Amino acid sequence: MRRHNLPRAMRLLAPTLAVIIAGACSNFHPTDVKNPNLTDQQFLNTPAAGAAWLRGTQRQFLTTLNSVVQNSELVSDNYFNNYTTNNQQFDAPNILYIDPEVTSIQNAIARLRYMGTFGLDSVYPRDPLVTVNDRAEILYYRGVASLWAGEMYVGLPAVANGEVVDWKTHLASAIADFQQARTLSTDVAAKNSYTLAIARANYRLGNKTLAVSEATALLVANPTFIRNATFDAVNGPSNSMQGVLTSSVNNFQPLPRLDFLDPKYPNRGTTVVSPIAFLKAEEAHLIIAEGLLSDNNLVSAKDRLTQLLTLVKSRTVEAVDSRLQLRGRAGGKTNYPNTADSKVSFAVGSPLLDGFVLARTATTMVPTVSGTSVTAAQIAAAATIDDAQYLLYLMRQEIFIAEGRRMADLGIRMPVAQTEIIANANTKDGATYTLAVIPSFIPTAFGMDGFTYDATAKTAIMKFDMNRVLVANKTASQIFPFK
């Protein structure tokens, strides 16, 4: 190849140009890329990070609550999944550890717990603005995570990738957090909620004395106590149970004998979402009454149930535009009775009763905190412990409907998810915790949601009266915590 001799000027000019160009280029950075999102270190160094983290934890509580409520309601006899979205297997109930929802609920619970721990260990220590009440609240939310783990699961790891610990240990952790929160807090209303939460955890553990004493303390402090879970209509999370109860396709259809309680969470427009009464004084009465019945104190138990009835009757009943809830109008999988003259029977051979199915109008009256079909006369007529226990569990079911409580009352527990088994070396496939607990007295194959409906005669006869089934099996270890 020929060599080309560069002119002398070029020999001088080229390096000069190179320097100039290099300088110019160094001021342009086409490869600079900045992440517009906040890294964790950036966040921890911002002022008032603790308050933002607490709100994030509250928000996570709502997200987890949505997941817990919707799925456990499906598992129970409360609702039939009349649409094709939401988990179909849970409705049967058929709960396998491979089910994505078993994983997602477990993840949501762990995330709430982890948010509490990270807030206490990493965020709060750097933020001087954090108050004792903030500390109490985040302890409370972490306690709720343990409460759900203890109420819903066979067992779960208590720390990331830890060994599986049984449900009782989770409830004990919940109680410890709630107690610490109550000790720290100066907020009276918050302290009451911690008290009721302690009673609830002790109830499930079967600690009758503690449960009853805490429940009694709550009723002394505030006999009409409610701690609502309040959602965000605009940016979410919204109340997902409200969504499935009020959508035009009637995703969740209540068992016809519970129709009068629906929709518990009415659609209130675009800026307001119905809250969920996460903790309410009714629970204290139910705990105390169940304690009395387990002590064979029928008279006091009936008195307690009557007090409970008074409280329930005092709760809000609202006129709801329920025209979209014409059962079966949206062509679901099963047709439901949808007129006020329909009669329901709680089980084959039981009497046909009026008043359980509502006419769906623009002003349907529905209880939005607590409601029950049980009357003072029924309570007065209860002649045996079993009769009273039946009424108590019917009231528990009706009062707590759409709050995600029934699955635990039925003695059903979810297994540790397969995802956990695969990714967590401290767990073992084939262990008992990989199987759900579904007591043998629970009907499968949609039996709990089953009923026969005669559209001409307008009669709906339930296949099973699950509260009768529970009472008949009350000695089973999975149910009736107070033995």
Place this chain on the structure above:
Amino acid sequence: MEQRFRWPLVCIAVLAALGQATPALAQAGGTIVGKVTDDRSGVALPGAQISTMVDTKDRSARSDQDGQYRLIDVPAGSRTVTVRMIGYAVKTATVTVVAGQTATLNVALAVRPLDLDAVVVTGQGGEISKRRIATTVDVVSREVIEASPAKRLDELLQTTLPGAQVRMTSGQVGTTSIMRTRGVTSVSNNSTPVIYVDGVRMDNLNTIATLGMNVSGVRAQGAATSAIADLPMDNIDRVEFIPGGAATTLYGSDAANGVLQIFTKRGAAGAPKMYFEVRDGYDTPQTQFNFFKATKDLIYRNGRTQQYSAGVEGGTNGFTYSLSGNVRASETQRVYGDNTAFGFRSAVGANVGNKGKYQGSFSYNETDTPRFRNGNAGGYTSLWVLEAGRSSAFGFNNNIDSLNATDAAALKTFVNNAERLQNNRVFTRSFQTSQRLDFDPFPSVKAHVTFGVNNRFSKERAIVTNEFLIATKAYPAGTTDRGSISNYERSFTGFTFEAGAQHTASFGNDLSVISSVGTQLFRNDDVQVQYTATNVRDGQETLAGAGVTASTDLAYRVANYGIYGQSNISWREKYTVELGVRLDKNTAFGANTGAQTYPKVGLVWALGNEDWLRKLISEKYLSDVRVRAAYGVAGQFPQPFANDRTVAINSFNGQQAATFGQPGNRNLKPERTGTTEVGVDLSFLQERITMGLGYYSSRTVDALLNAPPSPSTGEVSQITNVGEIANNGLELRATVTPINTPNFRLSLNASYNTLNNKVMKLGGTPPFAISGYGASTVQGMVQEGYPVGFLRGANAIFDATGKITEIKQLAYLGKPMPDKFGSFGAQLGIGSRFTLSMSADYQFGGQTQSFDRAFRYLYGVAGTDGYVPAAALAQAPYNGSRAAIWQQVMNLWVEKSDYVSVRTITADYRVPGKFLPSVAKDMRMSFSVTNPYRWAASSFDPETDLSSALTQGGAAVGGYNYATESSPRSFILTLRFGF
């Protein structure tokens, strides 16, 4: 996180490469002129390359508009002139040049289907003959593109890329498709190839955007807007495609799925040549797969399509130009489906000094398209309501073919209102510019710099009025506060810069070495905004005055930059060795990940040039044979910002709420796909039969998995490089020309590809879904030992009486990816003016799940009793309940997705000059039918199986038949006048 590159060094390197230009001495000699034409039609061929060797270097020129060329300063003597043109056989001829005089040499070129001598550039760092390349390169010529009635690029490629599979997964205009070659190399990234136009990287998003309109329920699983759909289709000169592997190594971390490069027309020297083209026709629905006859009249129509294009090109020896524009208005097959598009493109070329050339192009286009509810949007979704029996939910008898006149009229009114009141529109606007400077500082060195920008803006807007909600029975009459407006805007800006040089050296007459070096950078900024309003008064189209408004935004930014080098060493063009390497960095890599190295090596043995072979078989029988083998690595970079650990701030009751964002991954790196390929190219009987036989085997390591964490961590999914995916298959293609007489020419082509895809390792992560619905219905899964996206659900086993004996939950039900696929076609030329052509594609060995069929059963449509054995339905615990059984027999809803689809039939005629007015130079008239015939093994259209990528840029393999319409059948008459 910020990452920086030693950018100034690149600047200096470019400067150094370009600064070498020095004037060369002109040589005295003669001139060769002539005209290049098609040997059958006699039509002039612009853009052909005419070259002759002068002092071991090429002297070349390109033919102008009229096929004319001029080679100047050719030394006197007997000269061999070579003429090359994509799609035609190379021709050489000898001419005697006398100093100071002009010699004439006219050349007529013959069409050549498997063109080994074509010069390609994509993936090579510079121009190089296909003969010297060890990997597959497909070229779609201008002739093929102009003759195609395709409205969008992927539609064009359906039958023109023999090794690719392209499926339009929804008939709605402007929606995503599935494009893939050589299987699926990633479960986190989409298989759509990277697309360049004139060297500038384009937006190739062929999935949903993260913020986007939802008219499909599970949003991705339906008609989502695709950036591929609005790539400008006019004025394309040719398309080059290289599949992932050694061919794409020089593209580094961006090219595991292959690279598709579009070259636009630059104009050729000559007097201004204008054209005007009219396309007029109509779309009609493919109704063969409809369950009900009534569906056709309720939502479909024969919709007219008109498109007008015009252009001009020309220039002088030193300056060329090309300008074109088009406008289209289409009613489409859907009632209320009117859509419009327009665009224009310009290009100029100019000599810069006597060693340089500038080429610039610019394009702009807009589309405006409606979108209809589909997939599992629920509520009123026309095809679900009509075809899947859901009309019962709205108070109709769902056997819609047997309605009495009153009910039929009521249904028609209901459907028409619902269709009319849907107001979902997609508006796109994009421009692209490419600026390229070529310098040949020495006869042996060619250098170039290319830079350009692509900007694509899309706006999706869904207006849901109270009137619509009341009409579709979602809210009661009198509702005024449920209207909503949802806007989604995405702005993609891609900047591309490339500088490179190619050096050609010959050592004696035997050894030649072509080496290239270069640097490339691209940067993508993808900014998305969502702003929505609820409680909107009907008629309002802006957010002003709405009861509640909300907004959010996000940004993805990534820069990728690297250097490459390649050497192609050939001994007499018999034995060629290719060696190449690319070093790459990317801002999406984790902090602990350094520059990535992608090597390649290729070997070519041109057996046809061996004397010993020629002694055995004459060229008359075995015209050419070539054996090739290559190994190369290409990558796929992770989603931007997935490397950083973040805290997410959410708006919550008017305040900030902080939570864990993504866990982050400091070790994040690209997926690396190593591909080994071997092949033989054969031609027989003087190219009457040409064949390409190939086999590839690829292994993707460090595959990115968006794997679920163990739930006890409470974390969200984080992508990590822990997977391994294998693909292998045969790639066979053949072209046969059984008849080639002056009056008739018949050419047949076919391709056959096989595909074995398997996930080899998941690195300890549990199986996860990349598509589908709930676990209790069907999901597309990623699991070790199975193909990507296989269908999983309940598999019921029946005994001889039809009773269910066992149900395997979460079982394998099939796989959407076929085992075999390909295309075929025929072209018949009668005389020199008439051509009849047909193209088709097919697939075998895949499966698709049909929700439409399942729902028909669930909703008790007449004639569906046999879908599930009666004995199974009767047995406990189902006891006659379709609701209880339909999800336990998901295997019954899965069908074979085999199909053979004739895509186009086109008759093309060049009208003789004597019939034309004096102003027109030529006229071409063609009539084509698209989708005239489809055979399918399934009860539904197996092509329309949703794109199913759940995330932006995510993997998609399809597999669901769910309330989505097929592509239309179109009849189009095209008249093209040349002036």
